[in-house]
Each structure stands twice: as C-alpha cells, then as structure tokens.
Amino acid sequence: MLSIETFLHVGLAHYIFLSGILFSFGMIAVLMRKNVIVMLMGVELMLNAVNLSFIAFSKESGNLNGHIMVFFVMTIAAAEAGVGLALAVAIYKKFHEVNIRFFEHLRG
C-alpha cells in the first residue's frame, strides 16, 4: 500500500497527519512547560493545527463551511490570548514571576 505514489500524491491525509503532529506539539507544550506564556503559545499552536485540518477538509469536500469555522476559531483564539495574557499580568503583579508553580497559591 505504501508506494512512492502515496508520497507523491499530496491529499487530505498528508495535511491531517501534519495537523496531528502540530497539535501534539502544542499539547506537549501545555503539559510540560512551566512558563505560563509558553503554555498559552501551546494553546495557540493547537488551535492553528485544528484550523489546518478544517481547511484541508473544506477543500476536500468542496464547501466553504470549514472556512467560516476557521474564521470563528481565529476570533475565539484572539479573545483567549487576550484573557490569558491579562491573567498572566495579574499573576506577575503578585508574584513577580510567571511560573505555573505559583498557581497553587491562588485562593480567592
């Protein structure tokens, strides 16, 4: 099944594979990094990987609903980045460092 033809004919599966790799990188960043800002960057990477798979499916199926969904996901991602960075600023004002280790001191 795996022939040279499979590699040369770029289709939906190739883009889905790339999107899965990028999503897992973003998830690893969220799970393993200690800096809150880099964790937010991991979230952005995951959202973008999902956008890539939306666009690939939209091209394959030939309708534009995937494009609309990507548009909405981008808006939500911008809002999420704004809220996350505001929270990071609030954390930094209190502890003078943005490290996930300080989140256990947050009560109320």
Add this chain to the structure above:
Amino acid sequence: MWEAIAFYSLAFFLVFFAFKTITVPNPIHAALYLVLTMIGLGAAFFNLGAQFIAGVQMIVYAGAVMVLFVMVLMLFDLKAELRSFSKGLFSGGLKVMSAALLAGLAIGAANSSVAILDTQDAAKPTMDVTRQLGILLYTKYLYAFEALGILLLAVAVGVVAVSRIKGGTHAQH
C-alpha cells in the same frame, strides 16, 4: 511532483519551527519561532486554496496576537529559565506519550472518515472563494457573527477588569 515538493518542504519547516517553539528555554525566542510557524501555516492555507484565510492568518496571528505576546513578555523582563520543563522523567514521558496517543487517535479517525466523505460536489467553486465566503458569512452565519461581536466586546471589558486586579480577596494592604 512540484506540489509534493512544496508540501514536504513546508511540512518540514512547520514541524521544525513548532519543535523549536516548544523546546527553546527563552520565551522570547519561543514567541519568534511561533511567528514563523504561523507564517508557515498561512502558506499552507494558501496552498489549500484559502487565500482570504491565509491573509487573515498573517494579519491576526503573525501581526496582532504575536505582537501582544512579545509585548507582554517584554513587560515581564524574563530571563531564559534554567528549568523550563516541569520535573519528573516518568511523568514527562507519560505526558509525551499521551499527546502522541491523542494525535494518533485523531489522525486515525480522520483518515477512516476520508473514505466516507461526500466529495461529489468537490468541483471548482463557481465564484471567487472570498466573495462566496462573504456571502455565506453575512447570510447563513449572520447570528453567529453578531454573537462573536458581543463576545469580543465582553472580552475587551473583561481583560481591562482582570488586568486591574489588585490582589483579590486575600490582598494585604
């Protein structure tokens, strides 16, 4: 042939930059690598025939969101961290394996759904894609679009409110 070469070089750069984003210790360098990843994703969108989304990706992500990240990082005056990853070799391995498992499950599910995808109307769009996108956005998805406007207003107010917090209920005066 050239399509395959373009895709594989783009995929190589995307994976390389994403890997550098999550592994470099300095957060500023991570942000700059993330900008390169976003630009590569914009090129991938352009490859897939989504010109408008590619332009929006450049403006919104590589322009606005990443400038926001870099400015917040400069506000913090962070140095490169000595321990940028959480500790524990075993739990770290578990985290990487769980991420890889999730990606594998998603890829497998999507690949098995490729066969049953309805592709009979996959002919070239009759109109310009951007024009069609605008018509769809302002007719079928009009209420969702308006709801997004309200959401962005609420988020703008909420961001200002959160960033003016002075210590919460346990504040020491």
